[in-house]
Amino acid sequence: MKNTFLFLSLVGFQILFSQVYKNSEPFAHTYSIVAKDSITGDMGVAVQSHWFSVGSVVTYGKAGVGVVATQSFVNPAYGPKGLALMAEGLSPNQALSALLANDEGEMYRQVAFLNNKGEVATHTGSSCIEEAGHRQGKYFSVQANMMLNNTVWDAMANAFETTEGTLSERILEALKAAEAEKGDIRGKQSAAILIVKGEATGNSWEDIIMDLRVEDNDNPIAELERLIKIHKAYDFMNRGDLAMEAGNSKKAETLYLNAQKLFPDNLEMKYWYGINLLNNKEFNKAHTLLKSIFEEDKNWKTLTARLVKSKLLLISDSELQTVMQL
Template sequence: MFSQTMFSQVYKKSEPFTHTYSIVARDSVTGDIGVAVQSHWFSVGSVVTYGKAGVGVVATQSLVNPSYGPKGLVLMEQGLSPQQALDALLANDSGEMYRQVAFLNTKGEVATHTGSSCIAEAGHKQGKNFSVQANMMLNNTVWQAMANAFEITKGTLSERMLAALKAAEGEKGDIRGKQSAAILIVKGEATGNSWEDVIMDLRVEDNDNPVNELERLMKIHKAYDFMNKGDLAMEEGDSKKAEALYLEAQKLFPENLEMQYWYAINLLNNKQFEKAHPILKSIFKQDNNWKTLTARLVTSKLLVISDAELEKVMKL
């Protein structure tokens, strides 16, 4: 146990009680790196998760010292290994016994620290290209279950990380319950354009079932990724590829009118009028504002069709 005097010396109001479970991981095929987390704490992603393409990712939790995120990334960017970077920060932290931190770099090297005064149940487990860590859990089986789930799950990095979070919940997770979750994935190699380096950055700030909600958002994210790739295929003149991608998006999110709408607009631009008309007719019936928008697209030259064809669309 610890004395109240000792606690007051190392705890600061700037260091929230983010007791939680998390994973840092690398995809050995794509090189992408990510960090995912769940906690009974509001907006956990704004406190725990940090990442930079071409450098690494960090999870800093328990009695959080947020500086471990940006400082750890700087040290790894300067060439220090995750262990060297973590050791350097721990050596200058009088509250290290309350910290739980995980670093991972683009090589898949990991370093993890679970302080001796982290609230039980607390622990971590490292594996090839990943580390899982948890504190203030109901059971001490959480981190092993997370590791197992990540290792045996097939799929993308985001799907494997989500499986680890689900496994933690399967072991009853945080003793206090659940509130927020987040996932951040960046490219293993930086492009030089920061806006292109983030593959996924999703947060659930406050929800009764944050991991389930995170899964829903990930599904929508995947659907919009299909949409974006479909738009690119249209720009390249490959209408068959574009249609296949648009339909994949709609399978994931069939109730989304916007996905249906832009698919139909691209069909119009590609002069596939007979295929576009019934889709637009259905959309306009549900919400006439999409018809108003269609005319405006012509003015902005985002929809290039003849006046006669536009008139047909407006009569749908």
């Protein structure tokens, strides 16, 4: 039954899919990683290249299914079609083999698939520009082509395996390790990271955990790291908003403060922390913070009065007047 399923899948797919190498295909030589967090089940793919907007052609992912990195002379079809095959139940190796068998340009491709079980499949074509190679490990694969040195993929793998932390932090360390080995022979320009949930929620807007791109930058990995930090801060903010809507101002205060610690110069994060101080009746502390914000931008004072009407600020009229006079 299993062999029949695979045969029918491949026959049907062959009718729909034929790949031929074309000179017009994106020239995204690069290094990348696909990986799964064994604890949360989240799956991620990240990439860096000396190519504009590399994330738009290399990284693909779908919650509950897997992630794909397709690079070198990129055939973007490996992304959506690979995910579709894995969603049908094919393993990464079966899915990748099916695509390669119908691709006359397979010798130019470098592709990595990972599914929600953490299984991986990787292909480095024989005509990928040196230095090119890949290394697989438990729940991950790293791959690179057109590198200055052939030490890049081993360095990436070692960094991912030895780093502790969240999936995004471990992936970021793998990218940094590639740069430490001099990375792309041409230099650096863009980077991207995409993380999806291991199990689909049924709501597409909840399935993507992180989707960040650096399209054009002198130091894309450093910029990506900055964006990941900001993303984490705003995740605290979003969770704080939910706590605030639920009427749990103490929890919201803690979450907003965590966000503020990560992004201390952001006025909005300071502001919502101040609003929660008011809701928690910590007036003196709130007044000091809000006064400094109002002095920098008076529009935040205007917004404060409006929050009372929306019942997001629960203070008396007399206390509101005090705040308005700060």
